[in-house]
Amino acid sequence: MGDKFLLEAQDVSKYFGGVHACEGVSLGVREGSIHAVIGPNGAGKTTFFNALSGFYYPDHGRVFFGGEEITRMPNWRRIERGMSRTFQTPSIFPELTVYDNVMLGVRSKAGIAFHARTPSGEQQAAHERRIDELLGFVNLVRFKERPVAELSHGSQRLCEIAMSLSTEPRLVLLDEPMAGLAESETERIISVIRGLHDRLGLTVLFVEHNMRVVLGLADRITVLDRGRILAEGTPSEIAANEAVRDAYLGKEVLEHV
Amino acid sequence: MLEHVGPQLFNGLVLGAFYAIVAIGLSLIMNLTGTINMAHGSFMTLAGYLAFSMIARGTNFWFAFLVAPLLAVLVAIIVERTLIRPLYGRDPVYSLLLTFGLSLIAEELFHVVWGANTLPFAPPAALGGTLALGFMNFPVYRLFIVIVLVFAFGLLGLFLYRTRFGLRLRAAVQDSEMIAALGTNTQLLYTINFGLGILLAGIAGVLAVGLLGLNPTTGNTLLMPAFVTVIIGGMGSLYGSLVAGVLIGVATSLMTLYVPAASEVVIYILMAVVLTIRPRGLFGEEGLFG
Amino acid sequence: MNRRLARVTPGRIVALAALVLLALEPTLAPYIHVDVTIVSAALLFTIAALSANLLLGYTGLPPFGNAAFFGLGAYGCALSIKYLNVHFFTATIFGMLAALLGALIVAPFLVRRRGIYFGLLSIAFGQVFYFIAYRFTDVTGGEDGMAVTRPYLAISSFTLKETAFYYLSLVVFILSILAFKAIVQSPFGRTLVAIRQNEVRVRYLGLDSNRFVFVAILISALFAGLSGALSALLNGFIAPLQLDWHQSGDFVLATILGGSGTVWGPLIGSIIFVIGRDIISTITPYWQIFIGALFVACVLGFPRGILGTILARFGAAPLSNEPEEANWTQSPAIAVDHHG
Numbered sequence A: 001m002g003d004k005f006l007l008e009a010q011d012v013s014k015y016f017g018g019v020h021a022c023e024g025v026s027l028g029v030r031e032g033s034i035h036a037v038i039g040p041n042g043a044g045k046t047t048f049f050n051a052l053s054g055f056y057y058p059d060h061g062r063v064f065f066g067g068e069e070i071t072r073m074p075n076w077r078r079i080e081r082g083m084s085r086t087f088q089t090p091s092i093f094p095e096l097t098v099y100d101n102v103m104l105g106v107r108s109k110a111g112i113a114f115h116a117r118t119p120s121g122e123q124q125a126a127h128e129r130r131i132d133e134l135l136g137f138v139n140l141v142r143f144k145e146r147p148v149a150e151l152s153h154g155s156q157r158l159c160e161i162a163m164s165l166s167t168e169p170r171l172v173l174l175d176e177p178m179a180g181l182a183e184s185e186t187e188r189i190i191s192v193i194r195g196l197h198d199r200l201g202l203t204v205l206f207v208e209h210n211m212r213v214v215l216g217l218a219d220r221i222t223v224l225d226r227g228r229i230l231a232e233g234t235p236s237e238i239a240a241n242e243a244v245r246d247a248y249l250g251k252e253v254l255e256h257v
Numbered sequence B: 001m002l003e004h005v006g007p008q009l010f011n012g013l014v015l016g017a018f019y020a021i022v023a024i025g026l027s028l029i030m031n032l033t034g035t036i037n038m039a040h041g042s043f044m045t046l047a048g049y050l051a052f053s054m055i056a057r058g059t060n061f062w063f064a065f066l067v068a069p070l071l072a073v074l075v076a077i078i079v080e081r082t083l084i085r086p087l088y089g090r091d092p093v094y095s096l097l098l099t100f101g102l103s104l105i106a107e108e109l110f111h112v113v114w115g116a117n118t119l120p121f122a123p124p125a126a127l128g129g130t131l132a133l134g135f136m137n138f139p140v141y142r143l144f145i146v147i148v149l150v151f152a153f154g155l156l157g158l159f160l161y162r163t164r165f166g167l168r169l170r171a172a173v174q175d176s177e178m179i180a181a182l183g184t185n186t187q188l189l190y191t192i193n194f195g196l197g198i199l200l201a202g203i204a205g206v207l208a209v210g211l212l213g214l215n216p217t218t219g220n221t222l223l224m225p226a227f228v229t230v231i232i233g234g235m236g237s238l239y240g241s242l243v244a245g246v247l248i249g250v251a252t253s254l255m256t257l258y259v260p261a262a263s264e265v266v267i268y269i270l271m272a273v274v275l276t277i278r279p280r281g282l283f284g285e286e287g288l289f290g
Numbered sequence C: 001m002n003r004r005l006a007r008v009t010p011g012r013i014v015a016l017a018a019l020v021l022l023a024l025e026p027t028l029a030p031y032i033h034v035d036v037t038i039v040s041a042a043l044l045f046t047i048a049a050l051s052a053n054l055l056l057g058y059t060g061l062p063p064f065g066n067a068a069f070f071g072l073g074a075y076g077c078a079l080s081i082k083y084l085n086v087h088f089f090t091a092t093i094f095g096m097l098a099a100l101l102g103a104l105i106v107a108p109f110l111v112r113r114r115g116i117y118f119g120l121l122s123i124a125f126g127q128v129f130y131f132i133a134y135r136f137t138d139v140t141g142g143e144d145g146m147a148v149t150r151p152y153l154a155i156s157s158f159t160l161k162e163t164a165f166y167y168l169s170l171v172v173f174i175l176s177i178l179a180f181k182a183i184v185q186s187p188f189g190r191t192l193v194a195i196r197q198n199e200v201r202v203r204y205l206g207l208d209s210n211r212f213v214f215v216a217i218l219i220s221a222l223f224a225g226l227s228g229a230l231s232a233l234l235n236g237f238i239a240p241l242q243l244d245w246h247q248s249g250d251f252v253l254a255t256i257l258g259g260s261g262t263v264w265g266p267l268i269g270s271i272i273f274v275i276g277r278d279i280i281s282t283i284t285p286y287w288q289i290f291i292g293a294l295f296v297a298c299v300l301g302f303p304r305g306i307l308g309t310i311l312a313r314f315g316a317a318p319l320s321n322e323p324e325e326a327n328w329t330q331s332p333a334i335a336v337d338h339h340g
Helices: A045-053 A075-081 A098-110 A121-137 A153-165 A183-198 A211-217 A235-240 A242-247 A251-256 B002-033 B040-056 B061-087 B092-114 B140-162 B164-174 B176-181 B186-212 B218-233 B238-258 B266-277 C002-006 C010-032 C036-059 C066-084 C088-110 C115-135 C162-185 C187-203 C209-235 C245-258 C265-283 C287-301 C305-313 C323-328
Strands: A005-016 A019-030 A034-038 A060-065 A083-086 A171-175 A203-208 A220-225 A228-233 B130-133 B136-139
Touching (some): A005 A045, A005 A203, A019 A060, A019 A220, A075 C187, A083 A153, A098 C187, A235 A242, B002 B136, B061 B092, B130 B140, B176 B186, B218 B266, C010 C036, C036 C245, C036 C265, C066 C115, C162 C187
Parallel strands (some): A171 A203
16 A cells, blocks of 8 residues: 555545635645645645545545545545544543443444344443443543543544544544643643654545644645645655745744744 | 316415415515514414404404504514514524414413304405406405505515515625624614514404404414415515415316315425425525525 | 332432322222323323423424324324225324324424424424315314214224223323323434434434434424324314314413423423313313413413423433433443543
8 A cells, every 4th residue: 555545636626606615725644644624724634534524525526435435425435434533622522421422333344233133131231342442542531431522622532533443544634733721731632643654554634723833743734825735745855845834834933943 | 178277276365475475474574583483374363353342342343454464563572572582593493483372372362252153253244246247257355465565565465575674684685793783772772673573463363354354363373375375486585485475376266176185285295396496485595594 | 121110219209109099090080080081181181291301301303293283193084984884093093103104294394393483383284284184174074174973993892981081091101101202202202302402413413403403303203293192082072173273272281381301301391281271261262362371471470391301400410311311321330430
């Protein structure tokens, strides 16, 4: 799978009522890499993510996953293919416990979510081991029985990440994983994201504002501005890019990096 | 048969105008606050009964015709402030259930006060008879209805698109939070919006009783078709309600001519057809409730 | 598994007590002035309320077209007796099949809608069936409705008299509620609950939510059809008005009043509604005002319903997670101390 892209977007455009939210965005994510998409507010990052993940379909352009075209594939099927995603506001089941939140994805992967029959004792035990494993990865096992609504924002984010892992994806899309987090919680998320790559061998594509985080975490960075690609390259290339500095980064920010 | 088509088309237009005005009122209320007003028909009937009572006491028809809807609006404002306001922001199912309950209460209250029988409500002599215009004879009362409703649509359009208040209303439909942040009193806006929707219902109510007769369920017979009109026209589009109303009014009328047994269901068939081809309705906007 | 069945919880004790009471109702009837027929009606009404509950309380969809399935069940049953001369149970099955057929026709249109679109569309389709029943006077008796003669039971040649019919209703009710419980506690049912809370996330866990909604509609129709068929047999009569969406509103009210999203809520709500309506209508002809007021009071003051409020008061798990339904979080493996 060396130089083939796991996820590839070709010339993706999406318009809302005549305004282009993103236009002609092409991007390739190599398997096993951590790839970041950055840009100022309104740059079209989330729109692009939504098109990639099937939240809606692009008006123009194509999307490929693992070599297969998925441009108009229903979102739930993309998950079956090995994609998964988190949202800017943690998308979880607010009335359930952490355990129940993760359980659904486990059952989905096991193919029994549609079943009328309750799983056998053995099956149930296997599922529980899997849930413990997933929660262990994000260090939430101690909150297993708690209603997820009681958790801090950062812990809810971690729960969501555990949920997105429950379907055994190859690629994880993280939409602004640090959004709304306190400084202390940010470190935890960063280490989890790194763990996704280092420990689980997953490919990660994430949207982020925080330059420091991005430059430290990503192998490759794509910069969007006003819906179009401004630049793409390695962290050092991006940091040195004049256009990026002017459009997005203040010089002071870069000097601190 | 052909000489019947003309009058039926006209009847369809009249019916369609009714559907449209009721649908637009419903739509206004739904678009801004997500409230599904199952009591809309009750307000129509209320206006009809109030007009009836005023005329029975010797009031001039024209005066009653103007005042009755306004009285209905008064009641509506009280209802909105006390019962409906607590439901803003919640699942629309709740407003549906609450207003449904109100419609049950209203129907029974009408029964108590005015009796179950259909009351005689004749338009004044000035509006009686027919008018020969060109190739057809038009019943004057129906002409009157069309003129009043067209006038009402026109005024509404002017209000929404040419006044500052109308601008605020339309902006609030797009983004209530923003408007509130800019200093508009959104609660007041919601109340006025509700009142506006009911005003349209009241006008329709007073006009309808001359056509349909006045009994506790008069307004409700127009309610479901009005909802279907909103769906066909597309939620969020007032223009869609207008077009769809006329469309199904004409369709129903023509169907009464050719296949009377199906005339009640033709609107639902139309709805199924439109939704299959265009799931958002004819002029529907993406992402609204659907 | 065995531990779960044997567990004694307060909820189960109350449920058992309720069932004992219901079983004794024929003997109690003269003393409490509530006769078997009305309780039969309440039990059958509960089955229809359960159908509404599945969509509303568990899947999060407004089920205002269920009267149509109820009516299809009733007419399916009645027409099969009239034209095919079938026996009691077969007629009931015919009713349920008619409801299922109706659901299969309507569900494809409904399945992609949510919220008010779903609600209004289901009302609209319900109205189509209502008008059909109204217009086909030759077949259905039109506005005046049609009489239903209670046929023989297939196994013997006697017809059920009132008390026997009551016990049949009770048995059917118990079976229905057991079935309902099994469904909502199954993985399928848990997914419905998840759909209600966050459909997007369900899809992003690899599940086609529309498939689940489709099946939920079918199951809901079956319950409503069963209720309709047996109600027709109970009353010996059906009329198009039973298909009208106002009837759906009654089912929804009973659900919300008792507690939507709970298994036993609809029973509480149905008993209060059916018996209450009966009592009030003997006091005043204007009982509809009370029904309407009940809607308003319920929505404003009591959105969780009676059972829901009780469960919340006792700190039980949130609405869609009943105390006894803790089987996801209470199984042998959790005995291991995982704190810290």
